[in-house]
Amino acid sequence: MALGGDGAFPGRPAPGTHAMTGGPGGDADVVVVGAGAAGCVVARRLADAGADVLLLEAGTAAASPRAGLLDIGPDSRVVARHPATLGDAVLELPRGRTVGGSGAVNGGYCAPARPADLEAWGPDWPRRYAVGLARAAERLRPRLAPMGPVAAWVAAAFPGRVAAVAQARSGERRVTAFDAWDPAGAGVRVRAGAAVRELSWAGGAVGGTGGARRCVGVALDDDEEITTRQVVLCAGTIGTTVLLLGSGIDRAGGHPVGDGVQEHPELLLDVPAGLAAAAAGLPPLLSHVVRLELPERERGWVPEIEVRPYAVPMHRVIPGLEEAPHRVGVALMNPVGRGRVHADGSVHLADDPRDATALAEATALVAERLGIDGAVTRSTSQHLSGAARIGEVCDDSGRVHGVEGLRVADASVLPALPRCGPYYSVLAVAEELAARVAAERAW
Numbered sequence: 299m300a301l302g303g304d305g306a307f308p309g310r311p312a313p314g315t316h317a318m319t320g321g322p323g324g325d326a327d328v329v330v331v332g333a334g335a336a337g338c339v340v341a342r343r344l345a346d347a348g349a350d351v352l353l354l355e356a357g358t359a360a361a362s363p364r365a366g367l368l369d370i371g372p373d374s375r376v377v378a379r380h381p382a383t384l385g386d387a388v389l390e391l392p393r394g395r396t397v398g399g400s401g402a403v404n405g406g407y408c409a410p411a412r413p414a415d416l417e418a419w420g421p422d423w424p425r426r427y428a429v430g431l432a433r434a435a436e437r438l439r440p441r442l443a444p445m446g447p448v449a450a451w452v453a454a455a456f457p458g459r460v461a462a463v464a465q466a467r468s469g470e471r472r473v474t475a476f477d478a479w480d481p482a483g484a485g486v487r488v489r490a491g492a493a494v495r496e497l498s499w500a501g502g503a504v505g506g507t508g509g510a511r512r513c514v515g516v517a518l519d520d521d522e523e524i525t526t527r528q529v530v531l532c533a534g535t536i537g538t539t540v541l542l543l544g545s546g547i548d549r550a551g552g553h554p555v556g557d558g559v560q561e562h563p564e565l566l567l568d569v570p571a572g573l574a575a576a577a578a579g580l581p582p583l584l585s586h587v588v589r590l591e592l593p594e595r596e597r598g599w600v601p602e603i604e605v606r607p608y609a610v611p612m613h614r615v616i617p618g619l620e621e622a623p624h625r626v627g628v629a630l631m632n633p634v635g636r637g638r639v640h641a642d643g644s645v646h647l648a649d650d651p652r653d654a655t656a657l658a659e660a661t662a663l664v665a666e667r668l669g670i671d672g673a674v675t676r677s678t679s680q681h682l683s684g685a686a687r688i689g690e691v692c693d694d695s696g697r698v699h700g701v702e703g704l705r706v707a708d709a710s711v712l713p714a715l716p717r718c719g720p721y722y723s724v725l726a727v728a729e730e731l732a733a734r735v736a737a738e739r740a741w
């Protein structure tokens with residue numbers, strides 16, 4: 299869908315002239331912040347339930363014109379870059395800044411969480427997740443792809459260990475949550491180029507003047523104030539942390555926001571170049587993974603490993619990236635280490651020696667089985683989650699503890715990172731939390 303030059307979607311009011319309801323609920327019944335993976339789900343479902351929903355997206359571009367690619371390269375206009383530290387290394391984490399969010403620029407692999415992942419979330423979650431996932435699957439319809447030569451090569455080295463992973467694609471095009479949930483089609487007022495600066499509080503400050511803390515809206519970067527009964531933060535793990543901390547929801551007030559975030563650390567192993575040449579066109583980057591467990595030995599836990607046979611070298615799918623060797627990823631899916639997101643949007647990625655040891659061991663095993671001796675590059679999976687976890691910062695419905703009118707429904711709320719890519723889980727959880735908001739008619 300193309301954006302009009304004014305930042306509003308066709309048929310929707312232009313910024314600054316948008317038709318505010320101005321009723322007792324304020325300018326909208328519900329303001330959803332961030333039109334990424336979770337935001338599109340929540341906005342659609344609340345509009346379906348009869349709410350007047352305003353969906354605010356900081357990015358100005360309607361979508362990446364390079365929808366089959368990971369448009370995160372140096373000249374991308376659809377990502378924000380966040381500085382991060384990983385041990386001594388300094389790197390940049392790209393996050394989608396466009397409708398569809400990071401789901402518009404990600405690898406697109408969709409794997410559901412496993413039952414054991416969900417049991418750790420709480421007794422109700424296996425059932426709630428299953429319901430949310432079924433709804434998400436109906437909309438996104440991820441598809442399996444044939445096994446290419448690189449995946450076949452890696453699978454052959456680990457008999458019985460390979461699993462197919464579905465892709466959110468239609469042909470060579472990525473299908474984003476914005477495509478699949480089509481919030482504008484349900485009457486949601488979508489505003490791109492609307493970056494939220496902070497939350498607004500009854501009484502003018504967090505805590506307000508008389509007792510309960512009540513969030514009454516948001517202020518945009520250009521000082522525009524928008525009032526509402528219900529704000530749902532879906533700005534992603536980094537964006538939501540920045541907004542919460544910048545609006546006074548922090549550890550000092552009993553909310554451990556940004557603490558203990560989880561990521562899947564990954565090492566990349568150079569592999570022979572010839573294999574990928576056989577993959578024609580633009581195949582899905584990842585159609586299969588190999589799942590391994592390392593022996594417990596004296597470490598007291600069993601590291602779980604995902605081997606990722608990327609179909610082509612990264613420079614074929616990331617525009618503007620310098621030519622790089624073809625690589626296979628080796629990721630630790632149940633890391634011990636925890637990181638932190640700071641109020642300025644910078645990230646400290648966990649660098650736990652136990653994780654490093656397990657990953658090095660796994661990479662050596664993979665190299666040996668594949669019969670290669672390639673260079674190893676340190677990387678990360680871009681799966682950051684858990685900055686405002688259910689149970690710690692939010693309740694089971696995504697309500698921020700002790701605050702009225704404010705919920706979180708994005709990757710920040712995941713109580714623990716599943717042992718797979720989080721995208722499908724973020725969509726499933728957003729479905730479930732949206733169903734709660736709708737059932738409670740929280741507007």
Ligand SMILES: Cc1cc2nc3c(=O)[nH]c(=O)nc-3n(C[C@H](O)[C@H](O)[C@H](O)COP(=O)(O)OP(=O)(O)OC[C@H]3O[C@@H](n4cnc5c(N)ncnc54)[C@H](O)[C@@H]3O)c2cc1C
Binds near residue numbers: 392397532721722
């Ligand atoms: C490069 C990359 C590759 C990945 N590959 C995979 C994969 O293959 N499989 C997988 O399972 N997961 C993958 N992921 C992770 C997955 O994409 C994310 O977990 C998921 O998109 C998180 O959804 P979200 O709704 O929390 O945030 P996002 O999808 O990031 O959406 C957040 C949205 O909020 C907007 N926003 C932020 N701040 C503000 C503000 N102040 N005001 C208004 N709007 C704001 C952003 O612009 C963005 O559109 C990848 C991520 C990246 C970055």
